[in-house]
Amino acid sequence: MARMTNLYDVSKCTACRGCQVACKDWNQLPAVIEPFTGNYQTHESTNGDTYTIIKFMEHEDPVDGIQWNFLKFNCMHCFDPACMDVCPQEAITQTEWGAVIKDYDKCIGCQYCTYACPFEIPKYRKREDIVTKCTLCYERVEEGLEPACARTCPTGALTFGERDQLLQVAEERVKFLRANGFPRATIYGKLELGGLNKLFVLTDTPDKFELPIDPKVPGQITFWQDWIQPYFGWLIPVALAGSAVSFVTTRILANKNGDHTEGGHE
Amino acid sequence: MKVTRRQFLKVTGATVASFAVIDLGFDMTATASEVKGVRTAGISPIPTICPFCGCGCGLVVYSKDGAPADGPQLLSIQGDPDNPINRGGACSKGSALMNLREIYSPETGEQEINPERKTKPLYRASNSTKWEEKDWDWMIDEIAKRVKKTRDDYFEHQDENGIIVNRCEALASLGGAALDNEEVNLIVKLNKALGMNYVEHQARI
């Protein structure tokens, strides 16, 4: 079936952050109150109880004057998700329409996915000893509803639909923006990492939105994916010696022994 | 709660045919994935209007049938897709409306009544350092007595020119810009019957 995705057009976003709160309402997430640090953006990145944030970035140059750029930042739902590849518990799966989702009953909080993600999006939630992230509201989508964020967006900056169609919309929009004062307007997510199931229309180059121009899966992750995970079972004893790996495996073994309890990890 | 929902349907009887609070959706054809269901499935949303700014956006409240009155009842509050003002949209404040009643605890993740909500009338005596819980009857009795005493002590029936003025300059009323029309209709009526000229609200500031 067709890929379904969010298109986020920064040129229409007013950073009202309705999406950020609607996400909490739908996903039943507590508030995470951290002190103000000099930017409207109160979290540096996503966290265990915050799947999506709006980033605020200021730029100034003599020609364009001031730009105040906003970016809705959350899971990119990569076509080829590194998080899924590294998950030792196979807790992460991909729906046939492109949402990268997680079974929290299987997640053991090993946090390996957090290191694998090229965008550092999944985050550890200590309360339940799991790693969480945006699910593209797959349970809503499968009922024929839009994700909570797209549903609430007042200005039409966030839309949801079939990726192929949204890509056309995005391409038209970029053409329009380039002809109307944004010569560097571009699409993000079309080709990055082989394609993201999340499309962006940017009014400027990705670096102006704190997005990596050429995102890459960290090297050691590729190594894990290609070489270690396939042989995971018999590597365990060997891996026990290695620090990061031992961290993971200890916990897997603990879980298999049935003594894994919620919130028991420090 | 059930009564409320029926009442809503009853009062909208005349327009119920055109009333269709449906979620903003799209045609999700031929999905092969397992349908998990959403927690608002089968719940009729109740329309309300956002209590914050003056845009007048429509919101819909999904609340649990039969939940106890003193506990969490809300499932979700979202923009009203039928309302022509916002067409389903909601900003951060509108999207956070549920927090006026309920929150998710940061410690346990459990849904609970917002602990900041005050559930009992409170009285602070002269020179006291603390609140005391009181019941409604006591409060209304005591307030009415204070109102009567102040009015009777400071009331001017006629001014120095013999003009009937019926005013009490020692009583004042502030606020009310977030209240319903029906409520302010009664407040202004009572204020004026008491002789208040000092009636002011948020439009002045």
Added chain:
Amino acid sequence: MGSNAAENHPISFKWLTEAREKRGAKIISVDPRFTRTSARSDLYCPLRSGTDIAFMGGMFNYILQNKLYHEEYVRWYTNATFIVKDSFGFEDGLFTGYDPEKRSYDQNQWAFETNEDGTYKKDMTMEDPRCVLQIMKKHYERYDIDLVCRITGTPKNKYLEVIEAYAATGAPDKTGTIMYAMGTTQHTVGTENVRSFAILQLLLGNIGRAGGGVNALRGESNVQGSTDWALLYHILPGYLETPQAKRDPDFETYCAVETPKTGYWVNKPKFIASLLKSWWMADDPAKSYNYIPKRIDGKHYEHIALFEAMYKEEIKGLFVWGSNPIVGGPNANKEQAALAKLDWMVAVDLWQTETSEFWSYKAVERPTDKDEYGIKTPEDIATEVFFLPACSSFEKEGTVSNSGRWMQYRWKSADPVGDSKADLEIVHKLGLKIKELYAGSSRVEDEPITHLTWDYGHGDHPDIDLIAREINGFTVVDGKPGPQVANFTKLMADGTTACSNWIYSGCYPADEYLSKRRDNVDTAPPGAKPIGSYLNWSWCWPVNRRIIYNRASATPEGQPWDTDRASIWWNGEKWIGNDIPDFGGTKDPNGPGGRNAFIMRPEEVGCIYSKRNEGPLPEHYEPWESPIKNLLNSQDLNPAVVIWEPEKQGQTDKYPIVGTTYRVSEHWQSGVMTRMQPWLAELMPNCFVEMSEELALEKDIKNGGKVIISTTRGDIEALACVTKRFKPFLIDGNYVHQVGVLWHFGFNGYAPDEPANRLTPHIGDANTMIPEYKAWLCDVRRA
């Protein structure tokens, strides 16, 4: 301009975005700093706080000199053609008739010339040097682009871009709209700021038309409705004047003095009589008129005056209905001190507002503040406080009226938390109890209470349906409510009808409370385009009319200026269209009065020239606390404002920085709702002060670091938000810094912090006395 719509009215930006995407509209943001609105605008133009009239005056000058106004519209629908008496004059910032002792004007000197039959003298060519257009042209000649930019600190190229873009809406087939909020009103010249927007819109033919207007973005969900209901000292429900003792000693005099001879307000006696009847049904209006309290003629009762009186111990008892003045009121330290002088206070709210706990240790402890009112402990404060827990908006039912006057119903969708109750039930119980205490009294001074009609069904919770019927109005039959009236045209002055708010009459004409309607189809007559009227969604006052003064949407002959935005038009027999005509439905455009588009005015035209306390045309005056002398005239301050605390005027030697207050999208007003909502506290957890990188460098302030802001009224601590979005202003050759503080914070909730209003002054506009929150002098230093 004067609003930050993307932040404070986010949904309004839905429609701005749509206008831009679908119609190619341009969005202009005029603001002292670059905001979220500016970020999504086509053109951003800075100005120093408090210089709006200079900015607008320069636009008037450019438009008049270059004849860019909508000439036919101006000729027929405004008072530009009226001849002004030669007693009118203006010199160096003062109009004729000024009394410096009283700080007020004899406004009769600015009157229009009239013919013998009482009609106004006009020059339809608008060339007579005494006609309003020519007087205006002369008045604004002084506002040349360079001088304006020296005052406002606006870059000249940006200013010209704004003028040219906006003046283009003077074409008959174009419209422009101005969205304003408290950035416009909260000045000593607030009324004239708004007037200057109205003048601009009249010049360009943008009033009464779809896509036009001067749009007040209301800050509270029912500030419109509660203003319509007159929770303000100067009016009774439906914008009827409150009586003053000498001016309006009895009913007959009130009707004679307060009723104009022309315009729709000739019906005023019907409205006041019906209001009186709804309050005291058994009494004749001529008698019950005297039950309404009469003001002392000329006395000030505004918010600032109220707190000054409270501070002087003139007020003993106070009700606070969902309001939080020690955070939201100006000069909050003084307002807090004033509360301590009350005998008793009743606070009704969902939460423990800071105001309800003004007596607590949290309220009196001040780590940074000088607090000249004397820091007290709770033991020093004798005020008794009654806190009544109210329930939230979705735990009760009733209607609210939005900025567009739509009266929309809110259904109940959850139970009130704990013992909290709807305000409706609270006021109902109070009313019953007070009536009970006075029952049996035969004293004539108690008649306003003993005779009060307070009959809303049995039980504690009143029957909202009965209240809705009272709002709509009904015929009084045998001293009891009879059938409802169709609308206010059926109200009578003889005491046979009752209606508690005439402008809402028609909301419940028969069996259906029209505020509950939910048909969202936007209909239009055959062959016409719909314009977003949604006539069957909820109900809108007056008589479901969505755009008031819509006669001005059509040419003098009665055809749409622009078929794309046709509101109403004349079909040869009657007015038809997309809206309810604001005009006699069969009034021929070529017949008598057929072009009088502004029926609520005695002149029946839009007022370019209109008597306000400081003059008939807006003139630039500096804020009370200003970094410079007035460059346009030698009056620095608006000559008609009341100065409450002359000793509190800050000077540039100690306080060289312009300060202003504002809000953010994630909080609301004094924050008492949103600071209690963890999801919103998360988004904006602290009070911050925005400042330029230049100022931060000068003061050695780090982004995110603690700073102290001080004025003559007090000090607060806040966190610094050092940003490229605020720039120093080049004012008359010197750089002037401006900072902006969020005013949402107080000591309670999930995001507690200090209230910015401890900094703001007790001085207000010359007409409304809305406080000058938006421009004052301060200093900032590292904490």
